[in-house]
Amino acid sequence: MDCLKAISVKEAALLKGSIEIQGSKNTVLPIMAATLLSSGISVIYNCPMIEDVQVMCQLLECLHVKTRLEDHVLTIDTRNASYEVLPDTLTKKLRSSVLLLGPILARWQKAEIGMPGGCAIGQRPIDIHLEGLMRMNVDVRVHKDILTCETFYLQGTEYHLHFPSVGATENLIMAAVGAKGRTILRGAAKEPEIIELCNYLLSMGALIEGVGTDVLIIKGTGELTSCDYCNVYDRIVAGTYLLMAAAVPSDIKLTGIEDIHYLKNVIQVASKLGVNVIKFEHYLSIQSLGKVLANDFKTGIYPEFPTDLQPVLITVLLKAGGNSSVTETVFENRFGIVKELAKLDAKIDIKGQTAFIKGNARLQGHTVKAADLRQGAALVIAGLICKGYTTVTDISYIERGYEDIVRDLQSVGVEATYV
Numbered sequence: 313m314d315c316l317k318a319i320s321v322k323e324a325a326l327l328k329g330s331i332e333i334q335g336s337k338n339t340v341l342p343i344m345a346a347t348l349l350s351s352g353i354s355v356i357y358n359c360p361m362i363e364d365v366q367v368m369c370q371l372l373e374c375l376h377v378k379t380r381l382e383d384h385v386l387t388i389d390t391r392n393a394s395y396e397v398l399p400d401t402l403t404k405k406l407r408s409s410v411l412l413l414g415p416i417l418a419r420w421q422k423a424e425i426g427m428p429g430g431c432a433i434g435q436r437p438i439d440i441h442l443e444g445l446m447r448m449n450v451d452v453r454v455h456k457d458i459l460t461c462e463t464f465y466l467q468g469t470e471y472h473l474h475f476p477s478v479g480a481t482e483n484l485i486m487a488a489v490g491a492k493g494r495t496i497l498r499g500a501a502k503e504p505e506i507i508e509l510c511n512y513l514l515s516m517g518a519l520i521e522g523v524g525t526d527v528l529i530i531k532g533t534g535e536l537t538s539c540d541y542c543n544v545y546d547r548i549v550a551g552t553y554l555l556m557a558a559a560v561p562s563d564i565k566l567t568g569i570e571d572i573h574y575l576k577n578v579i580q581v582a583s584k585l586g587v588n589v590i591k592f593e594h595y596l597s598i599q600s601l602g603k604v605l606a607n608d609f610k611t612g613i614y615p616e617f618p619t620d621l622q623p624v625l626i627t628v629l630l631k632a633g634g635n636s637s638v639t640e641t642v643f644e645n646r647f648g649i650v651k652e653l654a655k656l657d658a659k660i661d662i663k664g665q666t667a668f669i670k671g672n673a674r675l676q677g678h679t680v681k682a683a684d685l686r687q688g689a690a691l692v693i694a695g696l697i698c699k700g701y702t703t704v705t706d707i708s709y710i711e712r713g714y715e716d717i718v719r720d721l722q723s724v725g726v727e728a729t730y731v
C-alpha cells in the first residue's frame with residue numbers, strides 16, 4: 313500500500329453493515345518488547361497488520377530476534393537474541409521504540425538506543441522513563457539523540473511517577489521484572505494496555521501485584537518463560553467507529569468485541585452524543601439517527617475518555633445541534649485537527665486546552681492533510697459529513713495504526729477509495 317498516498321471519501325447518508333475490529337496496536341507493541349525478557353518462541357494472535365508493528369519487528373531484528381508476521385499471527389523467536397546498538401534512524405520512526413529500554417536493560421544490563429519518535433502531539437519527553445530507571449541503579453547519558461544506559465545490575469526500588477505515563481509504567485514494569493528485589497511503582501498508569509502487559513508477564517512467570525491499580529509491586533524474577541498471547545481488540549479503532557456512528561444515521565455492527573469493559577468510557581460518550589449501543593456475545597450493535605447532541609467533554613487518563621479519540625470527537629461535534637467543547641488534559645499540543653477542519657469550513661476556537669466547536673456546521677469537501685495517526689483518521693471520518701468529496705493526503709500516518717480504514721468504511725457502505 314506504500315504507493316497509495318491519499319483517501320477520497322464521499323458524504324454518507326447512511327451507514328449499514330459490519331466492521332471487524334482489528335487487534336490493539338498499543339497492547340501489542342509493549343508485549344512485543346516484553347518477549348525480550350525470555351529466550352524462546354512466542355506467538356501473538358490477532359496482531360494488527362500495521363506499520364508500527366512492522367517497525368517494532370525491524371527493531372527486534374536488530375537484536376537478532378527472528379520475527380514473522382503472517383495473516384495476523386506474529387511469531388517472535390528470541391533464542392538467538394544478542395546485544396546491539398539501536399540506531400536512531402529506526403527508533404525515530406516509533407514512539408514505542410523507547411519501550412525496548414526496560415527489557416534490553418533487564419537482559420543485558422546496558423542499552424544504547426536512539427531517541428524515540430512518534431506522532432507530533434506534544435513535547436512527549438521521556439523524563440519519567442529515565443528517572444525511574446535511574447532509581448533502579450541505571451546510569452543514563454544522552455548525547456546527540458543517542459541514549460546510553462548502563463547498570464551493574466538493576467536494583468528494585470520504590471518510585472512515584474509524577475504523571476501516570478502509560479509508556480513509562482510499561483517500561484519500568486519490564487525493567488523491574490529483571491531487577492534484584494522488589495520494585496514498588498506508585499502513581500502508575502492503569503490503562504487497559506498496562507493490564508494486558510501485566511497479565512502477559514504473569515503468564516511468563518513474573519510476580520506482579522496490584523494489576524489494574526496505580527500501585528504495582530513487582531518482584532524481580534530474572535529471565536521469564538516464553539508465552540503465547542491472544543491480542544485484545546483495538547479500543548481506539550472501535551471507538552473511532554462508535555463515535556463516527558453519531559454523525560451519520562447508522563445501523564452497524566462492530567465485531568470482534570468480546571468484552572466491553574475497556575470501551576465503557578467511549579460507549580458513555582457515544583450515548584451522550586445520541587448513539588444507541590447494545591452488546592451481543594461477539595459484537596456491538598450500534599444505531600443512531602445521525603443527530604448529534606451538543607455537550608461538553610474532557611479527555612483524561614483511563615478510565616476517563618481517551619485523548620486518542622479527541623480528534624474524532626471534535627469532528628463529530630461539528631454536526632451537533634448546538635455548540636460544544638472538548639478539553640484536552642493529557643497532551644499539551646493535540647489540537648492539530650482544528651487547522652485542517654477549518655479548510656472544510658468548520659468553526660472551532662481554541663482557548664488554552666479547550667476547543668469550542670460551533671455546531672450545525674455546513675462542511676464542504678476539500679483536500680486536507682493527515683499529520684498524525686488519530687488526526688488523520690478523524691479527517692477521513694470528517695469526509696462522511698462534508699458535502700461532496702473529501703481527500704485526505706499523507707495517509708501513511710493513518711496506516712501506522714489502522715489496518716485498512718478504507719476497507720472498514722466500505723464495509724458499512726461508505727464510498728471511500730485510495731487515490
Ligand code: EPZ
Binds near residue numbers: 431440475620686
Ligand atoms: C501512549 O503513549 C499511547 N501510545 C498513546 O497513543 C496515547 O495517546 C497515550 O499513551 C496516552 O493515553 C502507545 O501506547 C504506543 P504517555 P505514551 O507517556 O505512553 C507526558 C496513539 O495514537 N510524559 O502516557 O507515549 C507526555 O508528554 C498514541 O495510538 C512526560 O511528561 O503516552 C504526555 O503529556 C498516540 N514524561 C503525557 O505524559 C514522560 O516521561 C502522557 O504520555 C512520559 C510522558
